[in-house]
Amino acid sequence: MENQCLPKKVPGFCSFRYGLAILLHFCNITIMAQRVCLNLTMVAMVNSTKPAHSTNDSAVAILDDVKNPVYSWSLDIQGLILSSVICGMVVAQIPVGYLAGRYPMKRIIGSSLFFSSILSLLIPLAAQAGAALIIVCRVLQGIAQGTVSTGQHEVWVKWAPPLERGRLTSMTLSGFVMGPFIVLLVSGFICDLLGWPMVFYIFGIAGCVLSLSWFVLFYDDPKDHPYMSSREKDYIVSSLMQQVSSGRQPLPIKAMLKSLPVWAIILNSFAFIWSNTFLITYTPTFISTVLHVNVRENGLLSSLPYLLAYICGIVAGQMSDFFLSRKIFSVITIRKLFTTLGTLCPVVFTMCVLYLSFNFYSTVIFLTLANSTLSFSFSGQLINALDIAPRYYGFLKAVAALIGMFGGLISSSIAGLILSQDSEYAWHKIFFLMAGINVTCLTFYLLFAKGEIQEWAKETKTTRL
Structure with a gap:
């Protein structure tokens, strides 16, 4: 190499x-x-x-x-x-x-x-x-x-x-x-x-x-x-x-549209922002309606995931580079590992909130872990475009972010609609919807993601559209 x-x-x-x-x-x-x-x-x-x-x-x-x-x-x-x-x-x-x-x-x-x-x-x-x-x-x-x-x-x-x-x-x-x-x-x-x-x-x-x-x-x-x-x-x-x-060089738009690794990144960016927007927006609502705490306690509990997410993001970066520098895993294995952690862990912990939370403390712990483990994606699909197309990294990140933002807008709107119509099983429906989107996008990523520079993104012979 x-x-x-x-x-x-x-x-x-x-x-x-x-x-x-x-x-x-x-x-x-x-x-x-x-x-x-x-x-x-x-x-x-x-x-x-x-x-x-x-x-x-x-x-x-x-x-x-x-x-x-x-x-x-x-x-x-x-x-x-x-x-x-x-x-x-x-x-x-x-x-x-x-x-x-x-x-x-x-x-x-x-x-x-x-x-x-x-x-x-x-x-x-x-x-x-x-x-x-x-x-x-x-x-x-x-x-x-x-x-x-x-x-x-x-x-x-x-x-x-x-x-x-x-x-x-x-x-x-x-x-x-x-x-x-x-x-x-x-x-x-x-x-x-x-x-x-x-x-x-x-x-x-x-x-x-x-x-x-x-x-x-x-x-x-x-x-x-x-x-x-x-x-x-x-x-x-x-x-x-x-x-x-x-x-x-000109943007190889047609090659990008045909590239499955690009779509793997875009779809997982959609899932990441969907989950992130929902958890950030509705965690205080969940704490208020389910745990019945006052506003001051709600603010403190709602801030805990950010602190742990900060730590998880830093740790993920250190671990990914350690694995790569020691040649323990290849680039694509590292990207898939941390994408899996950042996509699947929030699903697991939200399911724990529904079925394994028997008291106040267990609910808070599972909610905090569901929010914070999203940060493992910092060393996964969120930087994968830099591996496959460094020449067009900025453009690919912009496209992924744009589609992800629509996912965020949709997730908050759907969650609000479900909460207003079904007070008894609303949280079950919302968490299972998030789980379905995350698992589907993760499966696509594990099948088609790549870790090497794609042909259309290389120095030579990349100008054809």
């Missing part, structure tokens, strides 16, 4: 490539925090049950109104505001995937993160102007965040040596689960102490700082980095020499 000719490996955590992974990790935490925080601040923004103040407390009342302004938005308007960011993300996927690699990621990611952060700072002001303006801000913010989340995959085409793809990508992707965990922990305290607008200001300022850091620290090609050691440059460039070139 090409790995046999590589120069001596450069230590990981004292390198620029791992520094880049950490920087992207915090960027992902920030954009997720900016995306999710409105879900929690909305409670304070429309709260109509504030205690009445006496005449002597008029100064306190005025101060509280300034700190926590309240708006009379209907439930329909609230739903539009909360979902508008997803609309923006859907719009961004294909254009960003097509442009990835053709334009510098330094400018695209840095400017998009900065734009999203500025919009976060403007949301309290937009709320004062009316719901329509805040919806516009959220759609634009979704476009910017979708650009960051999709465009960053192209970074690893030139920065991730094959033996380190698992840990580098899992380190960055884990930021997407750490962001909601942080929001669930701190947003309530910020709202109480400083007012809900400060939530947007804090995460907006954090994003601005990170975007400026990105412009200073990141270079599209490791060969151009002025502060990286020549040893690390040689290691990265040599490891990717047979996979990546500077030239760009």
